[in-house]
Amino acid sequence: MSTIEKALQKQREKNQQESAEQAQAETQDTAQASSSPAASATQETQPREQPAPAPAAPKALITIDQQELREKGLITDSTERQKIKDEFRYIKRKLLNNAFGQAAQNLENGNLVMVSSGKPNEGKTFISINLALSIALEQDKTVLLIDADVIRPSISAELNISPRKGLVEYLLGEVPNVSEVIYNTSISNLKIIPAGEPHHLTSELLASDKMRQLTQELANRYSDRMVIFDSPPLIEVNESQVLANLMGQALVVVEESQSKIADIQKAVDSLDEDLAIGFVINKAVQTQKDMYGYYGY
Known part of the structure; x- marks a missing residue:
């Protein structure tokens, strides 16, 4: 080599x-x-498979005791004849006609009814509950009862409803969908939105843009449903006047021999002139004439 x-x-x-x-x-x-x-x-850091979120627990049904209703002088779903049924049958016919009958074409948001009074303790909650119970007896109508008197709520106490989220939590944004605070009851055609927990801005919430949006949703999305708002007194709470002007109808409760004409006039003057405004005389002494406690629009 x-x-x-x-x-x-x-x-x-x-x-x-x-x-x-x-x-x-x-x-x-x-x-x-x-x-x-x-x-x-x-x-x-490789992505891990996330567990599926647990399904939301179903809302508890609100059970309304018929015997308690009877003891408190409220309307029951029994077949027995009750004078109070006849009285509220007369009242609701006018409201239903304004919401769904011939008068509906002249009203905006006619299915939204505000029940209020000039001052406290004139019986507006009693009227609100009985009106809702009476409409629930209709075969083809559903009624939503809202405790909008968030300052002094009474509906839950009157119907013995345990504390739960309601209107306040929805208006604060703590509950994203209003359907989450609409509760079914043991009365098939009756649904309820309770007031919810007290809050330092309760008055302001009634006049908020969120409240305006809610009323529009209830008027349009649930246009076949009567919605009854048990609202704060018109004279003492300025926000009630703002709320009233989102409604289609207003029912002003007047306590016989106690409500002053000046207060009634002041309450009515605060309402929009386009509202259908009615009056109910409450706590009236019964006479032989048995006159109904409702007068004119």
């Missing part, structure tokens, strides 16, 4: 040795990288 051939052979062997050493080094680097903290961190 010549000198040149020996030199070439030696160079080839050197090159093969260097290639083998380089390949071995790369293999070691790869192994170290796969076991390094950075690699582990990369592996740990």
Whole structure:
């Protein structure tokens, strides 16, 4: 073998040795990288499959005791004849006609009815509940009773409803959908939105844009449903006047021999002239004439 051939052979062997050493080094680097903290961190940040959210618990049905209703002088769903049924049958016919009958074409939001009074303790909650109970007796009508007197709520106490989220929580944004605070009751055609927990901005909530949006949703989305708002007195709470002007109808409760004409006039003057306004005389002394406690629009 010549000198040149020996030199070439030696160079080839050197090159093969260097290639083998380089390949071995790369293999070691790869192994170290796969076991390094950075690699582990990369592996740990791989997305993990999230568990499916648990389904929301169904809302508890509000049970309304018929015997308690009877004891409090409220309307029951029994077949027995009750004078109070006849009285509220007369009242609701006018309201239903304004909401769904011939008069409906002249009213905006006619299915929204505000029940209020000039001052407290004139019986507006008693009227609100009985009106809702009377409409619930209709075969083809559903009624939603809303305790909008968030300052002094009374409906839950009168119907023995346990505390739960209601109108206040919805207006504050704590409940995203109004359907979450609409509760079914043991009376098939009656649904209720309770007032909810007290809040320092309760008055302001009634005049909020969220309240305006709610009334529009109830008027349009539930246009076949009567909605009764048990509202704060018109004279004492300025926000009640704002709420009233979102309604289609207003029912002003007047306590016989107690309500002053000046207060009644002041309450009515605060209402929009486009509202259908009615009056109910409450706590009237019964006479032989048995006159109904409702007069004119």
